[in-house]
Amino acid sequence: MSESVLVALRGVSFAYDEGPPVFTGLDFEVREGRALALLGRNGSGKTTLMRLLSGGLRPGSGELSVSGRVVRHDRKGLTALRTTVQLVVQDPDDQLFAASVGQDVSFGPLNLGLSDTEVRARVAEALAALDITALADRPTHLLSYGQRKRTAIAGAVAMRPRVLILDEPTAGLDPDGQERLLATLDGLRANGTTVVMATHDVDLALRWADDAALLTPSGVHTGPVAGTLSRRDLLTAAGLRLPWGVAAGLFLRAHGVGADTDVGPRTPEELAALAAAPEYRDRRPG
Known part of the structure; x- marks a missing residue:
């Protein structure tokens, strides 16, 4: 898959009213087809970065571009930006407002001025992608937390964005809910959507992402997730903290196992x- 730059911030500086700079001279890229995890401590600027990428905040200086166009x-x-980039916030109750699931998911496409036929097709497609077709007529106030999360994401997916930005999408979900959501994101990626996820979970980032962006006091450091x-x-x-998988990899390599892997x-x-593999069983004493 192509890895061209879809969305970029160039030389961006931003500060909230009467506050210190959050970013100064920031350069940041979202590359097509790469799952990107944003990680950092609370207050590091993850939410600000996501809102700059999605147009919710305007840079004090510098520029936001999509496919090379400012x-x-x-x-x-x-x-035009919101037909390419969609942000789903952490708390679905901050995003849901319509009486039913179907009405909420249809809001964005309706505001694009699309025909009723096109709106219905997009809603059906988004509900199916999030596995909530059966909830189309369900009042939003009767949904479980996980169902509300999926409905909020479906509303963004109905806009058919090229980039979907998610703020802590697995927060508050039980393990089964997390697995189902990750499977859904895999399906969206397979259909051409580039996904950016903010998370505090380094183990999730290591498992799911292609690239990681770490927000530190010295700036944003981006690269392949394992490294x-x-x-x-x-x-x-x-x-x-160090991800569990990285620590396990260090231990295994110290004992001569898995030396040919990156993480x-x-x-x-x-x-x-790995423990059940013949080459590892042969290393066990006795």
Whole structure:
């Protein structure tokens, strides 16, 4: 898949009213087809960065571009941006407002001035992608937390964005809910959507992402996920711990196992499979 730059911030500086700078001279890219995890301590600027990328905040200086074209922060420019980039906030109750699931998901497409036929097609497509077709007529106030999360994401997916930005999408979900959501995101990616996820979960980032962006006091450090999340200096600066998979990989390589891998097992299931492999069983004493 192509890895061209879809969305970019160039030389961006931003500060809230009467506050210190959050970013100064920031350069940041979202590349097509790469799952990107944003990580950092509370107050590091993750939410600000996501809102700058989605047009919710306007840079004090510098520019936002989509596919190389500078975005104008006027009504026409932002409307065009939101057909390419969609942000789903952490709390679905901040995003849901319509009486039913179907009505909520249809809001964005309706505001694009699409025909009723096109709106219905987009709503059906988004509900199916999030596996909530059966909830189309369900009042939003009767949904479970996980169902509200999925409905909020479906509303963004109905806009058919090229980039979907999610703020802590797995927060508050039980393990089964997390697995179902990750499977959904895999399906969206397979259909061409580039996904950016803000998370505090380094193990999730290591398992799910292609690239990681660590927000530290010295700036944003971006690179392939395995290498980036193996940098103890960057993790410490970002207020994060070493991922479980990286630590397990270090232990295994110290014992001559898995030396040809970049990081080691990314999930307990991968570790269990490695332990059951003949080449590892042969190393056991006795």
